[in-house]
Structure formats: C-alpha cells, structure tokens
Amino acid sequence: MKSETNMKPKLAVSVGGIAMQNPVMVASGTFGYGPEYAGLVDLNRLGAFVVKGISLQPARGNPTPRLVEVPGGLLNAIGLQNPGVDGFIRDYLPFLRNYRTPVIVNIWGHCLEEYRDVAERFNDVPGIHGLELNISCPNIKEGGLAFGIDPAMAQRVITTVRAKTRLPLIPKLSPNVANIAQFAKIAQDSGADAISLINSIPAMAIDVETRRPVLANVTGGLTGPAIHPVALKQVWEAARAVKIPVIGMGGITSAKEALAFLIAGATAVAVGTANFTEPRTTLAVIDGIGDYLTHHGIGDVRELIGSLQTEYTPHDQ
C-alpha cells in the first residue's frame, strides 16, 4: 500500500494556451457536435470538447457501409460528412456555448485555400477556443497525397493557417509516416501551439464470401484498443522531439491507457472509439487518473507528464 494523501490531486493542464480543468478530451468524430452525448455525459466535466471535422462547404461523406468491427478495434470510412462551417456555427455552436468546457474545432479542406478559409472563418466567432488541423485525412487534391505524409506540404498548410488564425493551432498528425518526430518538429517550427496524434491507421477489410471490400470506400482507418501500442510509441517519440504540448490518443478505454500517454509525455489525451463502447468512458478516465494520483501520492497530474523511466540500454547485437 502506498501512502495516500488527503488532498485532492490537481488535474488542470494547459494545452497551447487552452486551460483545461483536466487532461481528458473527446476525439474528433467520436462525440458528434455536443447534443448527441449530452444526455449521458455532463459535458462540463470534460477537459475539452473536440467537434467532428468541419470543412468550408457541407460534405456528404462516403456511401455505406462506413464502419466495421475488427479484432481489437474498428475500421471507419465516414468520409468526413459534416454540415460545413456555416451550418456548424448556425446549428450546433449555440448548444456548445451553454457549457464551460473549451471547444476545439477540428477542421479540414480539400486544398490549401479551403484550410485557410475555414480557419479564418472562426476568427470572429465567440465560443471557440482552438483549432485542431486535421492534416491526416485522405481524398484531398494537392499532389494526390495527404498533407500529413509529405513534409513540405505539412509545413505549407500549417504555416498558411497559422498566418490566418488568432486561435491556438493544433495540427493532428498522421501515424502513417516513417518518422513521426520529423512531422512533430515541422508542426512546431511552423508555429503550431500543440500537436495531437494519432489519427486512424489506414487499413482495409474484405468479405471473402463476396470478394468485395466490406467498406464502400474500400479502405478505412483503424482505431480502438488495437492501435494503442502504436499510438503510445508515436506520442513518446513526438513528445521527446518538441517543446509544444502533445495530445495523445488512440485506444484509450480506461485510465490505464490515458496514464500511459501522460507518462510517455502527453500533456492531455483524447478518448475516441471507446465512447461507442461505453458512452461514459471519459468520466471513468478522469476519475481513474485522480484515483491513481491519490494512490501514488502525486499531487499534480503535471508531475506525471513525461515521467517514463528508461534506464535500459539494449545489448548490441
């Protein structure tokens, strides 16, 4: 038994200037725009609310099926269906303004100009606390490659948006690269206030009976418990490469995985797929982090961040 302090541990963190009462956010696209979960989860308890990806124009997304369960996770190809920036501001934002929780808008575009314009559109909008820049989505014009896997394009899009927004800017990195530290540094050098990772991992499922892809979009993104070890390594490497805060996500189902991200160097975490399994996962994660700190006699969650001990040096082979 560890000695337990009687003081409630401090959970507050600051991510790129956004003050959060605790480090637990919801991941974009897994919690809707606010009302969907509000009957089950007190949104005021969240560290931050990240909305589903918003683009300049409304987007219809992909045909169905858009989702399939796989071992340890989920494949999705929603295709970023969304009401567009004006629809979001008109129909959803007023609801979110009723809460104290900071709102971070996840944005994306088909090309540089769309990224720029959608970011700029939020400058004069009250109730927005930050922009998460999704540079890890497929199906965009420029060069046929995602912004998130080409260093020069990643640099361009972040620099461009940086020049246009007053809000804290948080590029969301693709896990689909050989060297995540390189992209973390590019984000930092291009003026990002924080980075978040990981987005879903490109993947695919085939129905062998029909010999067709299960998803209408053929390929999709893998999320859920299966990707946690991959995400944890990338968060660890990114956090050691940069000074700006890292938001860790991928496969959180309980306080355990969230704590692993914090210990690996993340300043905050986001819960995604687990919201579908247990709608109240975020609350259990917040409480579990508190209990862990109390149990280990740690007074402030910030003491945990990046506290991984790695004294081993591998044998030379």
Added chain:
Amino acid sequence: MKSETNMKPKLAVSVGGIAMQNPVMVASGTFGYGPEYAGLVDLNRLGAFVVKGISLQPARGNPTPRLVEVPGGLLNAIGLQNPGVDGFIRDYLPFLRNYRTPVIVNIWGHCLEEYRDVAERFNDVPGIHGLELNISCPNIKEGGLAFGIDPAMAQRVITTVRAKTRLPLIPKLSPNVANIAQFAKIAQDSGADAISLINSIPAMAIDVETRRPVLANVTGGLTGPAIHPVALKQVWEAARAVKIPVIGMGGITSAKEALAFLIAGATAVAVGTANFTEPRTTLAVIDGIGDYLTHHGIGDVRELIGSLQTEYTPHDQ
C-alpha cells in the same frame, strides 16, 4: 448453397521461382528453425518453411522481457537472437533437409556488407530455396535509419544482395512507411523475385504502476490479429504496384484472413503469431482454403489471387 465440384482444388503456387504445394508458409521468427514444432505439425504439409532471421555472426538479441500481450496482439522485441549463419548451417539445416518443403532463410545485417556476406554464404549450401531479406529491422548502423524506411538505402541493399546471390530474393518490407507501393516498386526494380509484407508495426507498452516500459528494449513490434486490416491494405496496394509475387502476412488466425490476402493480390501467405496461440494454425489454414475453393466451385487457388471486386467509387466530398 453453391454447387460443389468433386475435383480437389489445386493449391500449388510459384513464388519467385519457388514451387510450393500450397500458398501457406510460416512467418520468420515464429516457428523457430524446424525441430520446435515438428512434433505437432507435419512440416511436409507446409507451402514453405521460413526460418528465424539469420545474421553473419551469432546475435544475443535483447534483454528480457521480450514479449507482452496487448489487445488483439503481441508486442515483441526479441532482438533477432540467432546462432549466426555458420551455426544455423551446422546445427539446424541438416534437420530441415529431411523434409520436402522449400526452405527460405530470413537474413539481416547491421550494415550493407553483412547483408551481402550472409547472402553470399548461402550460395553453395544445398537445401536452401530462397532468401527473405529482412530490411525492416531496427538497430542497424548505416545512417541510423532502418534500410526499410529509406528508399535509397532499400534500393542499395537489395541491389547489393541481388548481385551476390543465385537464390530467389524476397525483400521483406516495413509497414512503417507512408507509401508502400513505392517500396514495392523499388524492390522489383532492384531485382527482387518477390516481396513479403508486413513485418511487425513499431509500438510500445508502459507499465503505469512502475512508470517503466514493459519491454526491456523500450519499444517493440506489434503483430497478431490487430494488424491484419493494416497488412491487408498494404498487401493490396503493393500487389497492384508490382508484377512480382507478394507474400502477405499479419494477423492470420484462420483461412479467412489468408483468403483475404489472396483476394487482395497475395500469391502466398505466412502465419506468424497464431502459431503461438494454436500450433496447428497453418494446417487449419491450408484445409480451410481448400474447403473454400471447393465450396465456391473454384478449381485453382490462383484464380483467387487479386480477384477483389471494387466497383464503388467514393462520392466526391
């Protein structure tokens, strides 16, 4: 009910000149050097036997713990412990020569010269049918980056080994790249006879109670069911990019995942982690492929290869 033919379907395939009675191999490092599973699995039934990675000198690998179970899979950091090329030829190869099954040796080196020398050493050795070139292992000298994630280095190591070996050459690609098709093409253009993919995905686990990595080597490779959807997408993309055969692996536990690889374009498949779960998985996969062909009235497994139907075109968003 589909009409079933009475003829036994043909399972034989040829991979880069290696004739296999069926498309089911064992994945390097998961089946030892032969004797380990021979009491449980008739090695003569396998399509091919791939031995654990061999280097020029004996190698001790990493300290322990080397393995940990994670949701849907396994993290390993064995560190390529092996008896070296001479130890393998002296102590293990004679056993494998008792079987009809083609033997493919998986090789690796710390640098270009070691790759070259270990490949060359097998030229005059009877009982070897091919070389699998592991260019997806960490901890190697040149430039501090793995050969498998740098296009120029991948090209150099494959070209160098190609010049020195008479045997069919099968580079094993890293999944840890943004564009697998690029590496598949490099392998083909550098003279490879086939390619195999995927190797384990870089990942990590942390014990939150001790705040230490679970694996002594800090990071490891993710394998097992969790990686199947990721592997399937990469096999599909690689197979469409090149003319040489592709060997698909990652998360096969039954005929279903093996069939998915074949349908996606793989000519053969390899079973890895599942050998630990069920030592006779390979036999169940071979039988299951046969049953599937019979049930679907397909006379030859080669009709299945690359037969994926993808008529859908995603909406523009």
Added chain:
Amino acid sequence: MLIETADVLSNNLLTGEYRVLVLASPQIGPQVQPGQFVHLRLPHLTEAVLRRPFSVFMTDGATLSLLYKCVGKGTRAMARLRPGDTVSLLGPLGKGFPPIDRDITPVLVAGGYGMAALYLLARQAPVQGIVFAGGARTEDILCADDFETIGWQVRITTEDGSRGDKGLVTEALDAWLRQERTSPARVFFACGPMSMLKAVSQRAQTGGWKAWLSLDRHMGCGLGACLACVQKVRVSPSSPQNEATVKPEAGWTWARICTEGPVFECRDILWDEP
C-alpha cells in the same frame, strides 16, 4: 436515454437459432416505445468494441425482452448468458412507429426477427389488424402465437413450405390485397430484409397507403454521433433530416437510422444506397 446494468432473468431457446433474453430493466424498460431499440454490451465479450442493437420485443413493467438470432460472435456470446450474468443496456434509442389510429386497419409485414420489432406495436394498438409473417423455414416463424393471443390475424408463409403457404411473404400479401378491395384505410408497418421492405414500399405507394418501415443497419454509437448508420432520404418538408448536410439542389440528404430512424415512411427512403 439511459445506461443501465441489467440482470439476466432468463435466456431461452425459442426455435432454431432464435432465443429470447429477458432482462431486469426497471429504468429503460418502462420508457420503450414500439419500434425503439436498445444497444447492448456483454461485459464478458471484452474484445467487442461495438455494442449490438436489438429491437425491444416486449416490455412488462420492469422487464425487457429481446428476441434475437445467433448470427455472429456477439449473438453467439449472448446465447451463453445465464441468470446471474449482467449486460449493459443503452436505450431506449431511435424514433419508433407512429401511433396507430382507431379508424385504420394496421397491416404488419415481418421477416424473421422482424416479428419481434412489431409485437410491441401490435400489443399497444387500439385496433387489431393482420400480420404477415415470412421466413425461409418453420424455424424462422417467430411468436405467431403471441400475435394470435392478442387477437390479430396471422398469415404465415415459408419459402420451403414447411409452415403456412409456400412462397414469399409478399405473395401472401398480394393475394390478400387483391381479395380485400373494400378496406382502403390501411397503414403498413414492416420489419425484415431489405428486399421485403422494398416490396412493401412498392405495394403501399401503388395503393396510396402509408408504410412505416424499420431499417436494420450495422451501427456504431447508436446516439447519432458517428454517422455510420446513415440512410439516403428525400428532402421534403415531412421527411426527417439532418438539415445541416442538405445540399438542396441534389434533393436528398442523409438520415441517421439510430436517431431519425430506425422507422421511416417508405416515401422518404431513397433506395439507391445499399
């Protein structure tokens, strides 16, 4: 909408691969309207990331029953539940069937476990009507007795002729429609395979009747957040829609089956999406 940990009271085999799971559900049970569903999680099936949606077959005060078919790993794990086990219920979800008017004849059409989704509707209806139950074999004809007990007419068809008429349920429906020309004030309620729903839709539109169809689609969150369960619907003043994603010139939009559905009037559905 609530989350409730529900005790398993019983879990009996019905016929073939169908079972009835009875749960203690004092919170969700009493709130369920006909056509709504619950999203279920088995605590022992830790490897399943998604819940599984089931129409509510019956509610009776504090209990709630599901009638389910074993088709995959989730439903096979359900079959192993025994009294003493618990499950997690999320519900009631979705928009169910509209209330039945006294002055119409309700015509129910069901395939397989579709019967389960319609039973609560029949029980709460102010008038008795007729139910057409179809399936491949005898085993697929479910709870026909329950409908008869509450005074409904039941017409059974099986594809192999092992029970009732041989053929498709829509053939029996067509025969009845030809015969019963004198009762035009009818409304259809249907649940079953897509092909059956399309056939019912076509009959209803030809005859000028309403048809409320309950759609079955694999779901993610069940709460309207993930956008996995969408269905193409017509943009019309009456249609349920996710206004924000309408591009009016295209004439269609997505509706979320878990939220705007699972029940839609047949005229609102655009069938070109699978």
Added chain:
Amino acid sequence: MLIETADVLSNNLLTGEYRVLVLASPQIGPQVQPGQFVHLRLPHLTEAVLRRPFSVFMTDGATLSLLYKCVGKGTRAMARLRPGDTVSLLGPLGKGFPPIDRDITPVLVAGGYGMAALYLLARQAPVQGIVFAGGARTEDILCADDFETIGWQVRITTEDGSRGDKGLVTEALDAWLRQERTSPARVFFACGPMSMLKAVSQRAQTGGWKAWLSLDRHMGCGLGACLACVQKVRVSPSSPQNEATVKPEAGWTWARICTEGPVFECRDILWDEP
C-alpha cells in the same frame, strides 16, 4: 508433446484467490513428469493471443489438475470455467526436476503457487523430506495438508504471522539449517518468487548442496521457437544451453525456460538479467 482438448471436470475455490482446475486429460496427463508444465488456452477467451503456462499440480491417470492464482484476465477467465466447458492443453512441456535419490534428504521451498509445482515431485519421491511453505497471508499457504498426508514434514511461515511462524520462508529455512547440522546429504527443490529462489540458491551454494529451481517467466510459444522466455545461464559443460548462440568468450548464453527449463540447477543461473 501433444495438443489435447480437455473437458473441465471441476474448478473449485481453494482459498483466497486460488483455485484448482481439474481436467480430463487422458493423453497428456499420464506423460507429465514433476516440474513440467502445460500451456493452456481458453476457447472463450478469443482475444488472448498467448496461451498461459501452468505447472501441473497433480495427475491421476486420465485427469490433470492445475492450482492457480487469479492475477489477470486469463486467470480470471479460468475462474469462470464450469464442467461442460473445454480448454486446449499443450504439453507436457519443459524439463522438470531430476529424480530424487533414495540416500538424500529432499528439502522443498515454496512460495504461493510454487507449492503446486512441487507436489507431484513429493508424491513420486522415493523418500520423504521437508517442505518450507511461505506466503504473505494464510490464504497463500496452499495444499500443506496434501504434503502431510503423504508423510512430509511441513514448516509454514507467513509474513503477517496469520499462520505458522511470522516472517519469510527463508528465515524458517535458516533456523532449520542451523539446527540440522548432521544431515549434509540434501538437495533443494524450490519454486516461488525470484527473491526466494535467489535466497535458496545462496544457502545451497554456501552449504555445498545442489538446488533445483523452477523459474517463472511470461512465455510465448512454450515450444522453444519464439525466444521470449530466455534466461542467462553460465556456459559450463554441465549447463543446459542453446549451443548455437554461445559466444564463448563472454562465459554466458541464453537458455529457454520453456525448453531447457523451467528447472535449472542454481549454479547455472546468472542473476543479473531480470
């Protein structure tokens, strides 16, 4: 070495978190030697990629028993097994304890479920000896009665003093060693936590006795293929080794606990690896 689908005959709580699983194992059961283990898979625990290793507690003709402690998801799922369920067994695996000579006094030292790994050895021994059983609490002292029934002396220590002497098992061992100076022909057999094994090793080497230690390491294949379970051992003519990976100048090599072990003579073990 075989794979066998074994029926669960019983699965009873022993004490605290310990249980005994009795399996019908007509093929593997009769082949097991003391100190060997089986690698177990639960068909219902489909998310577990690895089997779980367990020493064989008892074999009796066609049955095989495991005495296990619930510590994680695998063992907690084991606790839910009931008669009628089956498990997959791979075994017998590893090299067990060497046979006990008539002319020595066997001294057994066990911590927690280590008692289970030693019981078969005691049962098959041609002479009776003494067993030191240690644990944190009463609940951790297992099957002491079974040893007494077959005529062995049992000395119990618990860290909280709730049963037997208060303290560590090695303290009781030391007291006994100080007292019993006249019987130098002894051999130690031990199974339990690493710290206990190290302490036994140190006593044995000081006294000039052999000590056979059963090591416990998380395993992959159990068959010698994956190289997950390795232990540093001394390179000596007598030591079990994986010849091929010896670099002789370094004086050590890896042995696979699943194949060359789990039992090693204490002088062969190099403790600097965890």
